[in-house]
Amino acid sequence: MDSDDRSHSPFAQADAGEKKVLDIHDHTDVTAYETIGSPFVDNPKMSARNVNVYYGDKQAIHDVSLDIGRNEVIAMIGPSGCGKSTFLRTLNRMNDIIPICRVQGDFSLDGDNIYGADQDTVLLRARVGMVFQKPNPFPKSIYENVAYGPRIHGLAHNKTEMDEIVEDSLRRASLFSEVKDQLDKPGTGLSGGQQQRLCIARAIAVSPEVILMDEPCSALDPIATARIEELIDELKKNYTIAIVTHSMQQAARVSERTAYFHLGKLIEVGETKQVFTMPKHELTENYITGRFG
């Protein structure tokens, strides 16, 4: 590795060992790679074609195309800074709130153009919900946290309906039994894992079609993580889920398809089993076998 290359790298990883392996610093020609595997599916729930994302002058995502199938769980993995979270956030236009961020490409949700002029972000985000890395309940009561989405969208016509929605959402997020006696307590007083499940309840309260999860377990302990993973298994019956994760075990456990991102490029997509047992690309293999990342 030459020093010039290092100086451009945003990563501090130093030791590549004596054997020359493709590691995350070898990004000079990454953009030239073609995506290996099967990024496209029949009748996708969401599809993204030729996506380029820029932060100012810096390009964060290079020509990524990926479909998300109906009722599937797709995991996006890759080293830090690979663009997986950025890609995820393009799917419900959360990047719109970053002024310097520019998104190119064709996106659709059930055939509707996500970035179309007539697409309302409010409606889009009601259809494509999101759970964030850090549990971020509103500083309001547990009930209000869940009821907020349905209330602003006018989904409940009276208190009874709202109560039903709240209870149902909390049940689906497998949180109801733990909080049913303290619905008026602040959501921020719950434990980290409970908070994250509350955020999931909040997301599903507006009955989205797709749930985007951006490293939902990275701030949680293993027990809380296991509960969220069980929950994802449960939720995939009704929802399409795209999850970004740093944990390969988690990707392997919860997802049906896995997409490996590397420095803004989608390197490989495939059945989770195949990606983890027989990765086709050297970068994927190196990442999965723990050579870097």
Place this chain on the structure above:
Amino acid sequence: MNNTSKPDIFKHSEAIKASLKKRYARERRFQWYGRLAVLTGFVFLFILLFDIISKGYPAFTQQFIKISVNLDLDQLDLPPNATEEQLFSANYLGVIKASLREMFPDVSGRKDKQQLYRLLSVGAEYNLRDMAIENPKLLGHTTDIWLRAHSESGSYLKGQVNAAMPESDRRVKDLQIGWLEELKAEGRTESRFNVAFFTNGDSREPEMAGIRVALYGSFFTLLVTFAIAFPIGVFSAVYLEEFAPRNRITDLIEININNLAAVPSIVFGLLGLAVFINFFDLPRSAPLVGGIVLSLMTLPTIIITSRAAIQSVSPSIREAALGVGASKLQCVFHHVLPVAMPGILTGSIIGMAQALGESAPLLMIGMVAFIMDVPGGVTDPATVLPVQVYLWADSPERGFTEKTSAAIMVLMGFLIVMNALAVYLRKRFELK
């Protein structure tokens, strides 16, 4: 770890140990600097408060003298069965003077008599009038009535006059001291809580002067200030922070707001005089104009602190709100503003406290007038507490010295009430 590295580690820990002592010493020194600074602040605060309170507390008491008043109808120039109107314009002063002469029959000579009359407040006749109107049965009888003492004799009764001083150096003369001592010995003097200080407007006579006009004036002025500055300030901050595009124009606006915060307050007074009074023809000396002027002065403070408070709201709250499909406006009003509200309130209260203590711009718009009638609204002429302090501090009478300090105490009380309200509101907004 091999053996050769051991001495190295040893050397390191020696070096660290050596530096530790120095580091802790520095820390201790710094703590002492801090304590010293805090202590200095406290000492000054204590001196200030002690000075104000020790000078001001006598103003909260008022001396009264019991006089046997003969409400003789002839003396009062009243016919029997007088109407209220006649009662209103009767010669009470004459009655009081006659009563005083009766109590001290050996006083003769015009000058001595005048000194005698000066034992009582000029306002005593009005007290007597009010009593007579309220209770006409008193007419024609001799009654013992407590009347307000003159501020000079009051000041003697409060023990503020050193009788050992040469007579020419004090305003309470030897004769008066003699009479007052006599009255005191007969139990005809009394110290009461000075209700008039809180119910009267300004007066030329210290014993009659009250803080009410200034208190109401300050209240109305701040009400106007808050009603204008708070919504405009908060909405400007929200717009600039959340909606405005980042470009040269917003940069220019930002710079101007920051500069506005540094403009001397009297300039705002000149602006108020030129624009609101001369151009828009709004009433002079009114809390309305004062409030508008002070709100201009307070706006930059509120905008700057509100922007800082909005900025400091964690982006994860915004993401959460937008993530469930809240519109930008809903995100701001349902989530960002409530979280930022404690900070916004803190900033606003700093701005309002500044406005409360401001006198210079109000002098320019005529709120320095001598006003006796309590304002009933924002368009009635009024003055404000700091201006009242300024006015009284300018008066030579001893009675006004204590009134000045007392007015400062009232001003501080007002400030404390305002801050307490803000703390209460902040606590309510603060998220459990």
